[in-house]
Amino acid sequence: MNFNELTGRTNTHLVSIEGNQMLHIDTVSDFLQLKSRMHEKGIDIKIASGFRSYQRQRTIWNEKAEGKRTLRDAQGNPLNYNELNCDEVFQAILNWSSIPGTSRHHWGTDLDVYDYTYYQTGRRLRLANDEYSGTGPNAKLSAQLYHNEDLYFRPYLDGKSYQVELWHISNTKVSEKILKQYTIDIFKKSIESDPLLKLKEKVLAQLEPLYNKYIALNGAN
Ligand SMILES: [Zn+2]
Numbered sequence: 001m002n003f004n005e006l007t008g009r010t011n012t013h014l015v016s017i018e019g020n021q022m023l024h025i026d027t028v029s030d031f032l033q034l035k036s037r038m039h040e041k042g043i044d045i046k047i048a049s050g051f052r053s054y055q056r057q058r059t060i061w062n063e064k065a066e067g068k069r070t071l072r073d074a075q076g077n078p079l080n081y082n083e084l085n086c087d088e089v090f091q092a093i094l095n096w097s098s099i100p101g102t103s104r105h106h107w108g109t110d111l112d113v114y115d116y117t118y119y120q121t122g123r124r125l126r127l128a129n130d131e132y133s134g135t136g137p138n139a140k141l142s143a144q145l146y147h148n149e150d151l152y153f154r155p156y157l158d159g160k161s162y163q164v165e166l167w168h169i170s171n172t173k174v175s176e177k178i179l180k181q182y183t184i185d186i187f188k189k190s191i192e193s194d195p196l197l198k199l200k201e202k203v204l205a206q207l208e209p210l211y212n213k214y215i216a217l218n219g220a221n
Contacts, residue, residue, distance in 0.1 A: 001013060001107070001178055001181060003186060003189065003190075005106075005107075006106070006107070006178065006181060006182055006186055007054055007101040007102075007106055007186065007190045008051075008052065008053050008054035008055075008056075008057060008100075008101065008103065008105070008106025008107075009053075009054045011051070011053075013025060013107075013108055014051050014108045015028060017031070017047070017050070018046065018047055021047045021049075021050035021051070021111075022050050022051035022108060023050055023051065023108050023109075023111070024051075024107060024108030024109045024171065024174055025108075026171075026174050027108065027109055027171040027174050030151045030152070030171055030173070030174075031111075031151075031152075031171075033151060034148055034151045034152055037144075037148060037151075038141065038144060041140070041144055042117075042140075043115050043117065043140055043141050043144060044115055044116040044117045045113050045114075045115060045116070045141060046113065046114060046115075046116040046119075047111050047112070047113055048111075048112040048113065048114055048125055048127065048167070049105065049111065049112040050105070050108065050110075050111050050112075051105060051106070051107075051108045052103055052105035052106065053106070054100055054101055054106065057097075057098060057100040057101070057103050057105075057106070058100040058194070058196065058197060060097055061093065061097060061098075061099065061100050061197070061198065061199075062196070062197070062198045064089075064092075064093045064097060065089060065090075065093060065198035065199050066198065067081035067082070067089075071084070071089065071092040071093065071095075072092065072095060072096055073092065073095065074095055074159075074163055076096075076128060076129075076163070079092055086199075086202070089199075090199055090202055093199075094162070094214070095162065095163050096162065096163060098162075098214065099191070099203055099210065099214065100190075100194070100197060101187070101190030101191065101194075102187060102190070102214060102215055104155065104168075104170060104175065104218070107174075107175060107178050109170055109171040109174045109175040109178060110155075110168060110169065110170045110171070110175065111152075111168075111169050111170075112127060112165075112167045112168055112169075113141070113167055113169055114127075114131075114137075114138050114141065114167060115137060115138050115140065115141040117137075118137035118138070119137070123137070127165075127167050129164055129165075129166050131167075132166035132167055133166065138166075138167070142166050142167075145169060149172060149220075150172065151171070151172060152169040152170060152171055152172060153169070153170055153172050153220045154166065154168060154169055154170065155168065155170050155175075155218040155219070155220075156168050156218070160213075160217065161213050161214050161217060161218055162214070170220075172220050175220070176219060176220050179215075179216075179218075179219050182215060184207065184208065184211045187207065187210075187211050187215065188204075188207055191203050191204055191207075192204070
C-alpha cells in the first residue's frame with residue numbers, strides 16, 4: 001500500500017459493503033466467510049464501523065484536544081476537560097482514540113462489529129465492553145471470535161496500548177502485511193505533513209515510544 005492508503009488519505013484500496021461501510025478489497029472474502037461461520041452459530045455479525053478516513057479521525061482527535069468532545073478515563077468514565085493539563089488531555093485521548101494517520105481503521109482491514117440480532121428492535125449500540133461479556137447482547141459473538149482468529153483477530157485485548165476493545169477485529173493476514181509496511185518514517189511523514197493537527201508537537205516529541213506502543217506492538221503474534 002502507498003502512503004495515502006496507509007494513512008487513510010484515499011479510498012483506492014477499498015470496496016463498499018453493507019450499504020455505507022468500506023473494506024479493504026483483499027479482505028472481502030474473509031469477512032463473508034466469518035459472516036457465514038457466525039451465521040451457523042446463530043449470530044448475525046454486522047459492521048458498526050469499517051474504514052475511517054484520515055479527515056474523520058483528525059476531526060475526532062482535534063475535537064477531543066480542544067474539549068469539544070468527551071474525554072474518558074481508562075474505565076470509560078467521562079473526564080472534566082478543564083481539570084486536565086496538556087499531558088493529561090493527550091493521554092486521555094489515547095485511551096480510546098488513535099492519532100490521525102495511525103488508526104488501523106484507515107487500512108480497511110479493521111472493523112468494529114456487533115450481533116445485529118439484539119439491535120434490530122432499536123436497542124442502541126454503545127460499543128462498551130459490558131455489551132460483549134457476561135450476559136451482554138454481544139457476548140456470544142465475542143466468545144465465537146476466539147475460534148476464528150485464522151480470519152480475524154483482536155489487536156486490543158490486553159489493554160497495553162489502547163484500552164480493551166472486544167468489538168474491534170482485524171483481518172489477520174492482510175493487516176499483518178500492512179503493519180510491516182507501516183514504518184516509523186510513514187508515521188513521521190504523516191504527522192509532519194498535516195498543518196491542522198492539534199497536539200502535533202507533542203506527538204513529534206515522542207514519536208518512537210508512541211510508534212512502538214500504539215502501532216508496532218499490535219500485531220497478531
Ligand atoms: Zn475499532
